[in-house]
Amino acid sequence: MKRSTFFHFATFGVQTILFKKKAPILGTVIITDKCNLHCKHCSVNNITAIVHPYEQIRREMQQLYDMGIRILFLCGGETFLWRDGNRTLRDLVIEAKAMGFLIVNVVTNGTYPLDLPEADLILLSLDGDKQRHNEIRGDTYDIIMENISHASADNICLYMAINQINKDCVRDVCLTARDTKHVRAVSFNFHTPYPDTKDLALSREEKAACCDVIAQMMKEGAPVFNLKSAFPYLIDNRFPTPCHQCVVLENGKLSTCGRCIDVPGLCSQCGYFFVAEYTLLFSGKPKIIFEMLYTYLKYV
Ligand SMILES: C[S@@+](CC[C@H](N)C(=O)[O-])C[C@H]1O[C@@H](n2cnc3c(N)ncnc32)[C@H](O)[C@@H]1O
Ligand code: SF4
Ligand code: SF4
Numbered sequence: 001m002k003r004s005t006f007f008h009f010a011t012f013g014v015q016t017i018l019f020k021k022k023a024p025i026l027g028t029v030i031i032t033d034k035c036n037l038h039c040k041h042c043s044v045n046n047i048t049a050i051v052h053p054y055e056q057i058r059r060e061m062q063q064l065y066d067m068g069i070r071i072l073f074l075c076g077g078e079t080f081l082w083r084d085g086n087r088t089l090r091d092l093v094i095e096a097k098a099m100g101f102l103i104v105n106v107v108t109n110g111t112y113p114l115d116l117p118e119a120d121l122i123l124l125s126l127d128g129d130k131q132r133h134n135e136i137r138g139d140t141y142d143i144i145m146e147n148i149s150h151a152s153a154d155n156i157c158l159y160m161a162i163n164q165i166n167k168d169c170v171r172d173v174c175l176t177a178r179d180t181k182h183v184r185a186v187s188f189n190f191h192t193p194y195p196d197t198k199d200l201a202l203s204r205e206e207k208a209a210c211c212d213v214i215a216q217m218m219k220e221g222a223p224v225f226n227l228k229s230a231f232p233y234l235i236d237n238r239f240p241t242p243c244h245q246c247v248v249l250e251n252g253k254l255s256t257c258g259r260c261i262d263v264p265g266l267c268s269q270c271g272y273f274f275v276a277e278y279t280l281l282f283s284g285k286p287k288i289i290f291e292m293l294y295t296y297l298k299y300v
Contacts, residue, residue: 001296001297001300002102005070005102005103006297008070008102009025009070009102009296012025012070013281013282013289016245016282017282017283017284022245023068023245024067024068024069024244024245024246024247024256025068025069025070025245025246026071026072026073026245026246026247026278027064027067027069027071027072027246027247027248028073028074028075028246028247028248028249029057029060029061029064029072029073029074029075029248029249029250030052030075030076030077030248030249030250030251030259031051031052031057031074031075031076031077031082031092032049032050032051032052032078032079032081032082033046033047033049033050033076033077033250034046034049034050034051034076034077034078034081035076035077035078035081035109036078036081036109036111037078037109037111037137037138037140038138039109039127039136039137039138040135040136040137040165040197040200041127041136041161041165041191041197042197043194043195043196043197044077044259045076045077045078046077049077050251051082051083051084052251053084054084054085054087054091056251056252057082057092058095060249060252061092061095061096061099061101062099063249063254064247064249065099065100065101067247069101069247070100070101070102070103071101071102071103071105072096072101072103072104072105073105073106073107073123074089074092074096074104074105074106074107075107075248076107076108078108078109078111078112079106079107079108080108080111080112081112089106089116090115090116090118093106093116093118093119094118097118103120103121103300104118104119105119105121105122105123106119106121106122106123107123107159108122108123108124108125109124109125109137109140110124110125110126110140110143110144110147110148111140111143111144112147113147113150114147114148114150114151114156114182115151115152116152116153117152117153117155119153119155120155120300121155121156121157121184121299121300122151122155122156122157123157123159123187124144124148124156124157124158124159125159125160125161126141126158126159126160126176127160127161127165127166127169127173128160128165128166128169128172128173129169129172129173130142132165132166132168132169133166133169135165136163136165145180148180148181148182148183149180149182151182153182154182154183154184155184156182156183156184157177157183157184157185157186157299158173158176158177158183158185158186158187159186159187159189160186160187160188160189161188161189161190161191161271162188162189162190162191162202162210162271163190163191163197163200163201163202164191164199164200164201164202165200167202167206167209167210170188170210170214170217171213171217173186174186174213174214174217174222174224175217175222177222177223177224178221178222178223184223184225184299185223185224185225185299186222186223186224186225187224187225187226187273188210188214188224188226188273189271189272189273189274190202190207190210190234190271190272190273191271192260192266192269192270192271192272193266193269193271194263194266195263201269202271204235204236207234207235208235211231211234211235214226214228214231215228215231223299225295225299226273226277226295227273227277227288227291227292227295228291229280229285229287229288229291230273230276230277230280230288233276233280234273234276237268237269237270239275239276239279239280240279240280240283241257241268241270241275241279242256242257242258242261242267242275243256243257243274243275243278243279244256244257244282245278245279245282246258246274246275246278257275258272258275
């Protein structure tokens with residue numbers, strides 16, 4: 001991370017904590033909800049299947065930038081399906097960087113060739129060992145691993161949503177992150193139980209067992225891009241929600257925290273680690289602040 005970027009975020013953090021400000025710093029643009037997969041745990045694919053045009057995405061990125069947001073995520077649907085004429089996802093990343101975003105990350109299912117060297121991180125969903133991943137995501141594990149091996153940069157961070165199907169695969173994904181070329185780290189979420197995927201939710205005890213495994217893997221040197229000090233809050237769902245420092249923009253609609261904010265009762269069962277990590281950080285928890293500094297300087 002550049003020094004100037006670090007100071008921008010440090011200043012933002014200090015002001016947010018001291019003056020209890022609610023200004024956002026992290027924004028996500030949903031560039032399409034179209035997807036080539038139909039994962040068992042996902043409730044947000046192919047609802048409209050519209051690929052939003054370049055001019056609209058550029059306007060939305062500018063809107064976020066003008067709000068003071070400096071960390072941009074491009075998400076979907078499947079982001080690599082995005083196209084407008086000759087323009088591709090890579091052009092959106094380059095445009096976002098030129099606009100002035102300090103960190104630009106892309107979330108993908110990894111089933112298309114990974115040529116995004118300008119992205120700070122490619123968050124690539126891998127949901128277990130081959131068997132469990134394929135059970136959730138269809139027969140995609142081998143093509144994903146093949147795409148990772150041919151990636152054009154070392155900017156991949158595996159992204160695992162832990163649920164009833166893959167809860168015993170946390171160690172496998174940590175080892176894959178440690179041992180796979182081009183992969184920098186792994187980041188976890190717990191399943192967030194939308195009404196149609198309630199059966200995949202983890203109990204408090206299951207979340208605690210997963211956190212024990214993640215903590216043990218961290219101790220053994222696995223590259224985990226999460227904050228151990230947030231685990232107790234995630235296990236008991238006792239972190240503040242929603243996250244006011246995060247917004248999502250989808251087809252002109254701006255939501256605080258996530259698109260899921262409209263689902264009644266969901267925030268109290270939220271499994272997204274970034275929500276716990278950011279809300280605890282901005283509420284000024286010293287352990288979280290130190291671990292966040294250490295982790296971000298290591299992996300971004
Ligand atoms: C909606 S997908 C979009 C990007 C891309 N298609 C992918 O699969 O990475 C973004 C991330 O959300 C995760 N996800 C989907 N539904 C979830 C849920 N109910 N709880 C937690 N994570 C979820 C996916 O596993 C994926 O890592
Ligand atoms: S690949 Fe991503 S958007 Fe598509 S169904 Fe799976 S989780 Fe949902
Ligand atoms: S806190 Fe609520 S809005 Fe934010 S990600 Fe969790 S469920 Fe979605």
